[in-house]
Amino acid sequence: MLKETVLSGIRSTGFLHLGNYFGAIRNYVRMQEEYNCYFFVANWHSLTTHPDTSELRTSVHRVMAENIACGLDPEKVALYVQSDLPEIAELYLYLNTMAYKGELEKTPTFKDKVRQNPENVNAALLTYPVLMAADILIHRAVKVPVGKDQEQHLEIARNYVQRFNHRYGNVFPEPHAFNYGSKLVKILSLDGNGKMSKSENQMNTLYLADEDDQVIKKIMKAKTDSGPSTPNEEKPDYIENLFTLLREVSAPDVVKKYEDDFNNSSAGNCIIRYGDLKKQLAEDMVQFITPIREKVNAILGDENYLKSVMKIGAEKAKVSAEATITAVREAMNLNYH
Ligand code: AMP
Numbered sequence: 001m002l003k004e005t006v007l008s009g010i011r012s013t014g015f016l017h018l019g020n021y022f023g024a025i026r027n028y029v030r031m032q033e034e035y036n037c038y039f040f041v042a043n044w045h046s047l048t049t050h051p052d053t054s055e056l057r058t059s060v061h062r063v064m065a066e067n068i069a070c071g072l073d074p075e076k077v078a079l080y081v082q083s084d085l086p087e088i089a090e091l092y093l094y095l096n097t098m099a100y101k102g103e104l105e106k107t108p109t110f111k112d113k114v115r116q117n118p119e120n121v122n123a124a125l126l127t128y129p130v131l132m133a134a135d136i137l138i139h140r141a142v143k144v145p146v147g148k149d150q151e152q153h154l155e156i157a158r159n160y161v162q163r164f165n166h167r168y169g170n171v172f173p174e175p176h177a178f179n180y181g182s183k184l185v186k187i188l189s190l191d192g193n194g195k196m197s198k199s200e201n202q203m204n205t206l207y208l209a210d211e212d213d214q215v216i217k218k219i220m221k222a223k224t225d226s227g228p229s230t231p232n233e234e235k236p237d238y239i240e241n242l243f244t245l246l247r248e249v250s251a252p253d254v255v256k257k258y259e260d261d262f263n264n265s266s267a268g269n270c271i272i273r274y275g276d277l278k279k280q281l282a283e284d285m286v287q288f289i290t291p292i293r294e295k296v297n298a299i300l301g302d303e304n305y306l307k308s309v310m311k312i313g314a315e316k317a318k319v320s321a322e323a324t325i326t327a328v329r330e331a332m333n334l335n336y337h
Pocket of ligand 1: 008009010011012018019020021022023024145146147148149150185186187188195196197198
């Protein structure tokens, strides 16, 4: 049976964090066994918000190494760098003709970026979802393992597929966001302020590169409160976030203990001790992060290996990208000889 095609990418804008791991990479690692997978380092996307490229090479190498250290096998998947595939830029141009300004201006990620960087509202930032659609459609991927923050971009990509297929004939299948769980994952920043992200709020972000003492320090000062006021209360999002992390890295009986403590607590009878919960979480998180960090450092020390991974990845990805661009040009009457 023909395997379904999967695509996903991570921007080279800094160190990877737990949001990237639980929202994206963990799925990649599982999917590589079952699907025809393309994963890439999105270095073009990083230019929209990080125009200074002096650290870009280091950052691309790091994201590559972090993906491999988390379990991606360059022999099983095509692991490549976005700028090694100029076919994506060509498809981006065609898709831009069916991308409407009003629709792009409404995307929450665009609005966020404008708020964060009001002095650099460039056209590439506005058309970020168009480039993302080109990334996906260049391999005619149908499953896109991403975090919840990307859901709307997938909807936009499906709009372009419908518009393209309607205008020029059936070339693309519709891509969908994918997660093994029932819902897409979102890891919050440890202060509860928005999602965990690579370049903002670094003291409240847990990076795969963090040393043990940093992990402990950050978790111990994560936001909590004085506890629930009634039994079985709904958890505030910053508390739920700590439980989400606990469920990921701690033993089931540990999780159950704190769940029970929370559910049995009320005003005047607070059983749950957030200090203990955070201490346990910090300990388990150190066990989780340390082997990944050590592996990343070993891979980064072998530049020849990294270069060969990127070269082989680009060659694999090119085969599929060329086939798509040929089909697109044909459908659009752009083939003259
Ligand atoms: P980015 O860091 O924006 O390049 O995102 C790379 C991947 O990680 C995308 O699939 C995102 O959906 C996912 N991701 C980033 N931040 C988070 C987060 N805080 N929670 C869950 N997934 C995330």
